[in-house]
Amino acid sequence: MPALLGVDLGAGSLKATLIDETGRTLAEAAAPIASQTPKPGWSEQNPAEWWQALTAAVPQVLAKAGLPAGGIAAVGLSAGAHIAVLEDADGEVIRPAIMWNDQRSIQEARELHDRAGETIIATGLNRANPTWSLCQLAWLQKHEPDAVARTKRLYLAKDWLRSRLTGDWTTDYSDALGALMSDVATRSWSPDLCDLIGWDMASLPPVRQPEEIAGRVSAAAARATGLAEGTPVVVGANDTTVELYGAxxxxxxxxxxxxxxxxxxxxxxxxxxxxxxxxxxxxxxxxxxxxxxxxxxxxxxxxxxxxxxxxxxxxxxxxxxxxxxxxxxxxxxxxxxxxxxxxxxxxxxxxxxxxxxxxxxxxxxxxxxxxxxxxxxxxxxxxxxxxxxxxxxxxxxxxxxxxxxxxxxxxxxxxxxxxxxxxxxxxxxGDASFGAALVAGVGGGVFADPAAAVRQCCRIVEENRPxxxxxxxxxxxxxxxxxxxxxxxxxxxxxxxxx
Structure with a gap:
């Protein structure tokens, strides 16, 4: 019976969940992640700690389930939206990742709304506020221009973590939309929104479907995680998207x-x-x-x-x-x-x-x-x-x-x-890691389509009436x-x- 691995990068911990094709949980494991608040209203994390958490949790969950490395049919990842990771030309992370609950870019959000509010909403479907990457990157343009100038590749959080597994560089549309830098009509990056903050579109990843295979576990990642080299890893989606789906x-x-x-x-x-x-x-x-x-x-x-x-x-x-x-x-x-x-x-x-x-x-x-x-x-x-x-x-x-x-x-x-x-x-x-595992099952061919995965795996166990x-x-x-x-x-x- 094939097993599916879902990994969710939360704000306080990374969780790994193994399920079978009926949705039964085989094992779970988690590792803590710390946020830093250098100033009031600021919230940052070090992406290196995400990888450390993954390499702690995944071997644990495999050991708990008693599964061999080759027993995983596919891997799916999710993480919070609006969390950008900037890498330089050498593949090094330039600065800590600004979290979705960071409020430092309130002034930039107001300026963007005053200058181009209707365009932002019509194109990106959402209003500028400090949660969105567009506003956070505008803050970086103003306060840390050297970091922006060094940026070769921008990742969203789950995509950076997945890149440590596979070496790929891509994202899905839930995270592209969450950056507030994409066009709802084309489901791709928007030149107009990127131009608002002077962002180089060449640094933005290709956009693909969540269930598509993004890449396969590399030899180095296999040694670090206990997964089999060549295990398929799907693109995945942001945490709220897979949570709602998995529910x-x-x-x-x-x-x-x-x-x-x-x-x-x-x-x-x-x-x-x-x-x-x-x-x-x-x-x-x-x-x-x-x-x-x-x-x-x-x-x-x-x-x-x-x-x-x-x-x-x-x-x-x-x-x-x-x-x-x-x-x-x-x-x-x-x-x-x-x-x-x-x-x-x-x-x-x-x-x-x-x-x-x-x-x-x-x-x-x-x-x-x-x-x-x-x-x-x-x-x-x-x-x-x-x-x-x-x-x-x-x-x-x-x-x-x-x-x-x-x-x-x-x-x-x-x-x-x-x-x-x-x-x-x-x-x-109802965990995001469960939803991520379902998406992995669709991409890995365990389920015929997204609806089939829900029919086979999702059930209600408690109910509270008002x-x-x-x-x-x-x-x-x-x-x-x-x-x-x-x-x-x-x-x-x-x-x-x-x-």
Missing amino acids: GAIEPGQGAIKLATAGVVFLACDRPEVHPPVSCYPHIMPGLWYMASGINACATAHRWVRDTFFAELPPETAFAEMDRLAAGIAPGADGLIFHPYLLGERAPHWDPKLRGDFIGLTLGHGRAHFARACYEGIAFALNDVLLAARQLSGATFGDMCLLGGGARSATWRQIIADVTGLTMKVPAN DAGRHAAYGRTFEIYDEARRVLTGINHRLHDGD
Whole structure:
């Protein structure tokens, strides 16, 4: 029975998953990755650490499964979008990779929008903001021109990592669109958008389909990873694309919410939707697209509350204790409200100077209330994105799949169901590495087509339905949450004018 390897490069760790042709997980392994924040609002990673993580996780997953190197039919990779890696003529990485949650290019984003906002949206389908590579590269042009001048090749994150395996240089359209430097009409790089920032198009990789074979594992990579030399590696796609696909959302109207480092809301649609600030990307399914928009701090905020209020406990024990205590507090956390803007905020406010807070604090509140307010505050932030997507697109959301590590929490799942009024379903495996493995199976000939892979491998294992009474109560609390955000926006701007 052929095995498929999916590798996802997350913001905090790299995960490798082995599955069989029924979607059964054979083994999983992960390795940590660290981000650096040289200045407030900045977020960078060293690509060399990505490769170190891959060469740690892949041998582990092969050993756990007891598979020989030649037992892998194909490999697929995914990673966060909007993460550019610059290489010089010698193949050396020039500088750390700027991450998707980095906010340094807010001024460049405003300038690009003021100068060519309509062109950017019409061509690239999305609005300029600090998340997109276009704005980050504009910042580099202004502040690090020597780095730009030395750039021979630009990679997106998953493509750079794959190039260490195969030596190829290519990308897929989900990552090309995520750079905000491509043309939705031609599905290729846009001269007009590149010209806006003076970027040399010769440094941009060819664009191919996610399931196409990009290359094969080299002899050197085989020695480093334990994979067999010559194993096919598909192009792959960005993490949100393979996550939505791997969750089984392959029809218009189906969607998902991801509870990971960032929180993301997805909705599949049958055509490109232009509704900035909600983003739009191509789906793995031919002819299908999906809307996506997210918040900066989801698991990040959850982890901060854990480390701040449960520091005496080991990490996993602390998460379990947070869950237990939060479940014992009534909805509304006795008037304690949390805004999870610890890294500024993306959707739907796109304001890097928003800041997190707890409001309504009294002597009667303990750490159980902070845990409950944390879950609720993140749910409110995700609901904010859902409401914006509905208002902008007129789309109807049905049941939603919950993805990411946070989906393991029954308490959090129920809170999100009650806040949004939507049924939350948990797939057997909603990880991006699982979706990447499915794409590998399509390219490797294990599955007849992308739909066949989903039919064979995707199933739901948990479901949380909303309670009407709690949904109504949360609606009233959400109004206070939103009003407080509006009132505090000006104060946060005054506090952080120098950032």
